[in-house]
Amino acid sequence: MALHGGIDLGGTKIQAAVVDDTGAVQGQSRRPTPTDGGPEGVAAEMVVALDEAAKAAGTEATALDGVGVGSPGAVENELGTVSEVVNIPGWEGAFQLRDALADQLGTHVALGNDVQVATDAEVALGAGRQFASLLGVFWGTGVGGGVVLDGRAWLGRSSAGEVGHMVVKQGGRRCGCGRKGCMEAYAGRGSMEREARRRHHEEGEHTELFKIMEKRGRERLSSGIWSRAVDQGDALAESLLAEAVAALGAGIASAINLLDVEAVVIGGGMGLRLGDPYVRRIRGAMMPHLFKDSDPPAVVLAELGDLGGAIGASLLVSAPQPA
Numbered sequence: 001m002a003l004h005g006g007i008d009l010g011g012t013k014i015q016a017a018v019v020d021d022t023g024a025v026q027g028q029s030r031r032p033t034p035t036d037g038g039p040e041g042v043a044a045e046m047v048v049a050l051d052e053a054a055k056a057a058g059t060e061a062t063a064l065d066g067v068g069v070g071s072p073g074a075v076e077n078e079l080g081t082v083s084e085v086v087n088i089p090g091w092e093g094a095f096q097l098r099d100a101l102a103d104q105l106g107t108h109v110a111l112g113n114d115v116q117v118a119t120d121a122e123v124a125l126g127a128g129r130q131f132a133s134l135l136g137v138f139w140g141t142g143v144g145g146g147v148v149l150d151g152r153a154w155l156g157r158s159s160a161g162e163v164g165h166m167v168v169k170q171g172g173r174r175c176g177c178g179r180k181g182c183m184e185a186y187a188g189r190g191s192m193e194r195e196a197r198r199r200h201h202e203e204g205e206h207t208e209l210f211k212i213m214e215k216r217g218r219e220r221l222s223s224g225i226w227s228r229a230v231d232q233g234d235a236l237a238e239s240l241l242a243e244a245v246a247a248l249g250a251g252i253a254s255a256i257n258l259l260d261v262e263a264v265v266i267g268g269g270m271g272l273r274l275g276d277p278y279v280r281r282i283r284g285a286m287m288p289h290l291f292k293d294s295d296p297p298a299v300v301l302a303e304l305g306d307l308g309g310a311i312g313a314s315l316l317v318s319a320p321q322p323a
């Protein structure tokens, strides 16, 4: 049976997996994304991660039938380059990631957009299996999206699926992208943290969020910290999550009004951590904005979890066999 490699490059971690023809993960590895050393340093760490995953699968990188990479930023698979990776320090201009990896791994490498490959994985092997058309919504630090229409990824002219930058409030809160009123300005974990800091430090609102963060030795409000805070009944955390859910509902409903796809698959760090109760809340927040509310799309949780990105990346170099 042929084995393929997949690497999901994120701003905080590199997740590698070795996947067989049925989409089953035979070996995996996770390493922190280096914050110094620029793209060369990141590529070197990606090689280490993939080597470890191959070893865990009882093989080695050179024996793999290709390695796919899901990357943030502007990905040009035909050129083999990745540029505009804002989440990784020192990644300026276009870097020849494909050749850098192929030289060190000794097998061929294909590049894809991180969110799109995660969406493709859910379509081929996960929660999207029974749907021909769907919207993937990856709720994490930002809010990414992937669109599949009649079984094929819709990439637009290269930047389709940016559901996080649907405008949910004209003249609203400033988004990480610099514009105002985007869904991500309310729902992205990065924006939620900025707002939590402002309301806590400037307006004196009480919250356990930063105490939990310190206790856990973290510097950022991870998805797990948000989840713990709401479990403890933290009012500020609940208020910001309610805003996030409302923004997700409005943005997703607007996308559905345009595309009328069969399903919405919710993934990402926040989506996976908060799980089905929040998927139901997002569905509830979507309903009042749906033009055809008598026949809403299915709204479901991503099934492949944290490994979805790496599994999806491996599909770039294999012929997926949907179950």
Ligand SMILES: [Zn+2]
Pocket: 164, 165, 175, 176, 177, 178, 179, 182, 184, 185
């Ligand atoms: Zn934006």
